[in-house]
Amino acid sequence: MVTVTKKDLVALGYGNSFATDIIRLAKIRMVEKGYPFYSSRKLDRVPAKAVEELLGIALDGDAAGRAPEKGVKTNGKRPN
Numbered sequence: 639m640v641t642v643t644k645k646d647l648v649a650l651g652y653g654n655s656f657a658t659d660i661i662r663l664a665k666i667r668m669v670e671k672g673y674p675f676y677s678s679r680k681l682d683r684v685p686a687k688a689v690e691e692l693l694g695i696a697l698d699g700d701a702a703g704r705a706p707e708k709g710v711k712t713n714g715k716r717p718n
Contacts, residue, residue, distance in 0.1 A: 640686040642697065647689070650697070664688040 642664075647657035664684040668676035676684065686697055 641683045642686045642689045643683050660689060660692060663692055667692065 642661075644654070644657045644661050647660055648654060652660065661682060661684055665676040665681065668684060668688055675681070690697055
C-alpha cells in the first residue's frame with residue numbers, strides 16, 4: 639500500500655495547515671470505511687488513494703513515494 643504523509647503533501651506545494659487538514663480528513667474517511675486503526679492520534683500516514691479521493695486528483699508518483707504511472711511526465715527530480 640502506498641501511503642502519504644503531511645511532509646509529502648508539503649513537498650507537493652500544499653501549506654502546512656492544509657496538509658494537516660487533508661491527513662485529518664483522510665483518517666476520518668478511513669475510519670468511516672471501517673478501518674479503526676486510523677483513529678489513532680499519533681498516526682500521520684494515510685493511503686494515497688484516500689488523499690486522491692479527497693483532492694479529486696492523482697498524486698504525482700515521486701511525491702507519494704512511488705513510481706509515476708505510465709504516461710505521466712516528470713522533470714526527473716525527486717523531492718527532498
